[in-house]
Amino acid sequence: MTDDDPRGEASVTVVRHRPFALDLTRPLGTARGEIRRREGFVITARRGGDESGAVGLGEATPLPGWTESRDACAAALGDLEAGNMSEPVPGVPDAESTPAARHGVSLALADAAARDAGQPLAEQLAVEAGVTATPADAVPVNATVGDGGPAETAAEATRAVEEGFDCLKLKVGARDVDADVERLRAVRDAVGDRVALRADANGAWDRETARHALGALAAFDLAYVEQPLPADDLGGLAELRRDGGGERVPIAADESVAVHGVDAVLEADAADAVVLKPMALGGPDRALAAALRARSAGVDPVVTTTIDAVVARTAAVHVAAAVPEVSPCGLATGTLLDEDLAPDPSPVAEGAVAVPLGPGLAGAAFDDLRRS
Numbered sequence: 001m002t003d004d005d006p007r008g009e010a011s012v013t014v015v016r017h018r019p020f021a022l023d024l025t026r027p028l029g030t031a032r033g034e035i036r037r038r039e040g041f042v043i044t045a046r047r048g049g050d051e052s053g054a055v056g057l058g059e060a061t062p063l064p065g066w067t068e069s070r071d072a073c074a075a076a077l078g079d080l081e082a083g084n085m086s087e088p089v090p091g092v093p094d095a096e097s098t099p100a101a102r103h104g105v106s107l108a109l110a111d112a113a114a115r116d117a118g119q120p121l122a123e124q125l126a127v128e129a130g131v132t133a134t135p136a137d138a139v140p141v142n143a144t145v146g147d148g149g150p151a152e153t154a155a156e157a158t159r160a161v162e163e164g165f166d167c168l169k170l171k172v173g174a175r176d177v178d179a180d181v182e183r184l185r186a187v188r189d190a191v192g193d194r195v196a197l198r199a200d201a202n203g204a205w206d207r208e209t210a211r212h213a214l215g216a217l218a219a220f221d222l223a224y225v226e227q228p229l230p231a232d233d234l235g236g237l238a239e240l241r242r243d244g245g246g247e248r249v250p251i252a253a254d255e256s257v258a259v260h261g262v263d264a265v266l267e268a269d270a271a272d273a274v275v276l277k278p279m280a281l282g283g284p285d286r287a288l289a290a291a292l293r294a295r296s297a298g299v300d301p302v303v304t305t306t307i308d309a310v311v312a313r314t315a316a317v318h319v320a321a322a323v324p325e326v327s328p329c330g331l332a333t334g335t336l337l338d339e340d341l342a343p344d345p346s347p348v349a350e351g352a353v354a355v356p357l358g359p360g361l362a363g364a365a366f367d368d369l370r371r372s
């Protein structure tokens, strides 16, 4: 560890990575198919081979299409583990080719650094990123509602509002536009005007369909439509922003950010908001840096998970807490899982999550995972 390298990334001793698999309670329907199960690795690491330092905890949960494959992630982590407790291994996995592996290791190092400093992870990340504002102690979140028929979608939306959510994100694009219009109409009718609605098309539409969809969905006063076009069509997103089928519906970029990076999206004027998934961007530090660059460009950052287990989800809560005045984030995904690695230290209540106090990710909450 040096001043240039506060987290000891130049020489990291990865203690262990351990596989896990978690089923979703029921499949989450999206325009790109159903997510049914999440497989990943729990990671423990020490900084710079310092035997006296805290053991940090991380999670690498790849989602093919968004990150490297599970095999590529395992291989990247295996390379690090070729070293051992007493012999530091140089470097961390590459963020471009293996973002999930890099996320897991960089989170473990950040957790270790925060624990050694006796501060919450959000504070550690904020200081490293040059944020002067004190991290928030709670983060607003949206409910995540998958594809389904109009009645089913409206019932799920109503349930979320009864639980205290005032922002809902609905998956669209898995059926034709007219069917999604009926779903959104049913939801708006059910929840009234005071609930913010977001729609996430996961890149399902071509330019013509997107113009038609935005024109029709404008009637439901959407906070934004997320990724209406394929990830590569930054020019198309910029065009939709300027003239979205008549009425202006704000546009959020998600897959475009994961594939091309936040700077390309900002450069192309392709979005009003950017969706930042620490797992897809290669780590909490990189996600926070991206959020701050978006904010400086006048674009609203939203932090979400890739339906991660509790360790990475909690890390994403800390990232969001470090973003000043953050908008509702896609972090209410723990309840989509049928089981988890440990009890959630920051469960959702009244549409928000409390940020764990630390030290590190959540004080002693994950000690069993750290030891195992």
Ligand SMILES: O=C(O)CCC(=O)c1ccccc1C(=O)O
Pocket (backbone or CB within 6 Å): 063, 142, 143, 144, 169, 200, 202, 254, 275, 304, 305, 306, 307, 329, 330, 331, 333
């Ligand atoms: O943002 C949310 O509400 C939850 C996260 C989510 O929707 C998601 C989860 C896994 C993979 C992709 C996505 C997505 O935002 O497209």
Ligand SMILES: [Mg+2]
Pocket (backbone or CB within 6 Å): 200, 202, 226, 227, 254, 255, 275
């Ligand atoms: Mg999305």
